[in-house]
Amino acid sequence: MTKHVIFDFDGTIVESRYLAVELLNELAPKYKLRKIKESEYEHLRSLSIPQRCQAINLPFYKLPILKMDLTKKYRRATASLQAIDGIKEVLGKLKAGGMTLSILSSNSTENINAFLAHNNINFFDYIISSGGLFGKDKAIKSFLTKHRLNNKDVIYVGDECRDICACQKNKVRIIAVTWGYDAEELLAGCHPDALIRNPLELYNIVLNMT
Template identity: 40%
Template sequence: MTKVIIFDFDGTLADTIDILLSITNRLSVEFGFKSATKEELAQLSNLNSWQILKYSGISLFKFPLLIRKLKAELRREIPNIQLFPGIKEVLLELKKLDFQLGIITSNSRENVLETLEANGLQGTFTFIYSGSTFGKHKVINRWLKREQINAREVVYVGDEIRDIDAAKKTGIKVIAVSWGFNSQEALAAQNPDFLIESPQELSEIMSNMR
């Protein structure tokens, strides 16, 4: 029986893709990598994170500083960040069904908390953890061990290939959402447990997993 639902944030709950593209393009000159148009972003949606880094020419040495700057810039955009349509209603419904909800994200905890508060969702999530871009599985494993929760009782919901990889490395089920960064075709190729096209489908799946 599933008791806990862990969510990714950007591209899963919050529609930050266009904002992140704009910020990244602004930082591209400073950090010496290729900027991207919306058309190029659509092509990149078929790639995993390492392939995107190689394509853009981002220096791995500069990458940690880039991520810190990206998070700081994103914080200024919080008033402009919207949740995907239907997400808020589904989260509140899942909460009423007594699922424990959490967030594990590569965004900053402060950015997530402020966005949730701005959208009337403060107190909805039991925990919010911020991890490295490529280390979500480590955060999940530490959380499972600390809380002494069986991996079979947990589901992870995310929009990227790396979310599916993290879930599989930790032995938890994964629901991939098609409205985020990676394309539906790219996600399907990674064989998630479920691949959904609307937040309402999440409610249906989780109701059957109780």
């Protein structure tokens, strides 16, 4: 039976997709990137991370350094960010139903806590930063070990293919959401356990997977 639901943060709980584009464009001169036009956004969502890097002329080896810069700039915009419409209500229902809720994200715990406090979201038992963009599989494994959780006791909710891959490595079930960073067809190609298009679907999907 599912005891624990782990959430990604950016794109899953918080609407930060357009902020990411804005910050990337701010950093474009420093990293000699091609600025992203608004008309390109949906197309970029359908690309893998290496393909996105190529599209904006970002050498893949510079991605970790760029990510650190983005995380630092993110904090100043925390107060203006909004939760995904309907997600707060779903979190409340899951918590009231006895679920333990956590966030595991590549964003910093400082940024996450600032957003949660500003938006009066207080349903989470644990908040963990996985550090780098591609460290989630190790972070999930460490989390399961630390809290003595069987992988069958856990469901992860995320919006990117890298979330799906990290969960598959740990044999953790994952619900992929289409309102975040990666396009629906990209997510479907990674074969999540469930794929949903509306936050209101989440509660019933979690119950059906227990």
